[in-house]
Amino acid sequence: MLTAQFNYLEGKSLAILNKEGKVIDEHLVPEIKDDELINMYKTMLLTRIADTKAMQYQRQGRMLTYAPNKGQEAAQIGSAAAIEERDWLVPAFREMGAWLYKGVPLNQVYLYWYGNEMGSKFPENIKMLPVSVPIASQLNHAAGIAMASNIKGEDEVTLAYVGDGGTSQGEFHEAINLAAVFNAPLVVVIQNNQYAISVPRAEQTKTKTLAEKAHGYGIPGIQVDGNDILAVYAATKEAVKRARSGQGPTLIEAVTYRLGPHTTSDDPTIYRDDKEVEDWTQKDPLIRFKKYLIDRNLWSEDEDAKQIEEYESFANKTFKEVENSKEVPLEDIFKYHYEKMPQNLMEQYEEYKEYLAKGGK
Template sequence: MLAQQYGPLQGKMLQIMDENGVILQTDLVPDRQDEAWLESYMTMLKTRSADNKALQLQRQGRMLTYAPNTGQEAAQVGSAAAMAEGDWLVPAFRELGAWLTRGVDLERVYLYWYGNELGSKFADGVRVLPISVPIGSQFQHAVGIAMASNIKGEDDVTVAYIGDGGTSIGDFSEALNFAGVFNAPVVFIIQNNQYAISVSRQKQTKAETLVQKAVAAGIPGILVDGNDLMAMYAATKEAIDRARDGGGPTLIEAYTYRLGAHTTSDDPTKYREDEEVEKWRAKDPVKRMKAYLIAKGIWSEEEDVRLIEQYDEEALEIFRKVEATGETELEDIFKYHFAEMPEHLQEQYDEYVQYLKEVE
């Protein structure tokens, strides 16, 4: 069992493929067809392309805000690819790769960052919860959904994501504790991208790893190279299978790095050195998988260039549709936040209406 070999107190990290795409542990390569790896790679590429496009659009003043994902594609695509059809995905706000893997339309994601609430409404049958910005709150929802699956006698598993900063929030510990006690079929994934905005991982906790927090909850945990698609797939698949078989929750720490800014309103050069970023750029999850597929003879540089162009064009096309919906009216925030407007919002709304009259 991987979670034993690479458990929280073993001092080891699961890595199947090295930084150059060379397989280190043949016996650990998950049993998956070449086409399936290629498909996951394409989703990583699409994620990166959509990410770059969102950033450009925001810089052009066309997208409201955006939380970049570059560098974390393997942690997300690898884990989400291990899910089965009826499984639930509970994200935070930076899970573009996981969303695309699980069938969320890029149009919805762009709508959300464009400021349109319809961006939270996914197609029927897509078992993905909307973006959750209040840090850690989604972990409670995830455990609730997983407990409901148990109570209903269904075998769906819930996979939930959180950042390294999120592990300092009470919700995180409460969720792990509840999940353990009630044997909830849930897989918790910490994307340790080393920063919570400007707060480094070292300032988050004195614990040596984040995954060791599984020990206190009495649940299995595993530390994984989050930039290794195969390792992420293998660890998540094992955890999901265990949960489905009644084995309860698992905590996974995906050791990765946010290559870009926290959001488009952040300047990471203020709190980290270029050298550090370059060190991590060499561990790029997309480049690594590309090298593997090319060495296997099932992918080429030319195909890669063409596909990136195609994804770039598609992303722009999708955004144009989003842009055509027009800007969200500010009054919608007051009107539709609750079924009935509470007193304090009514007051603010009246003030806003008054302001509009004054500036007219």
């Protein structure tokens, strides 16, 4: 068991690839088919390109406030790749890679950040909740979904994400404690990107790690190198297997770094220095995984260049379609709050419809 082998109380952290993409211990490498490894890398690459483009669109005034993902792709895709189609994914707001790997089309990702709520209306086969901006509030929803799976006897696992700052919220405690008490099939990945906006991780909590918070709830926990996609996958795969077999939740701390700003409204130069960013840039998860695949003759620089060109064109084309998208139907603004609109919402809907009919905007 990885959680026993890499005991956070002994200062141990799981890592499989070093920053040069070399395997540290062959015995730790998880079994992943070659085509899945390539798919994981391609999704990382698409995430990086789509993310970079989104930053550009926002700076051009063509997109609303955006939360960049650069540097955190391994933590997202490594974990999302470890669940199955039947499983639930509950994101916070910085999980574009997990969205894409789960099957959400890029145009829906862009629609959301463009300000069109249709970006939260996923295809029926995708078991995923929409973005949740209030910090850690999504964890209570995740715990509830996992508990419901148990009650209904469904063989499903719920994978949820939260940031390092989110572990300081009451909702984090409530959700993990509830899931632990009821033995719910929940896996929580903490994307420890070192900052809760401008507040450094060290000022969030006095614990040496965030993984050790699992100890207080009586559940397994593990800290992993969040820039090592194989380590994230291996830890999540084990946690999912444990949850599916009825052994309850697991807490995973993925130690990573937000290379960009918290959002496009943030200026990170105010609270961190360039050397720190440069040091973490040397640990870039995308470059690390590419080197690993090239060493295994599964990828090449030529393939990489072609794929980058294709994804850049795809991202540009997709965003232009988003810019030409129609307004959200008025009814949709009201009807997705509940399975059936209650009377008060029906009244608000009719009142606003009448207001618009009279020329209101």
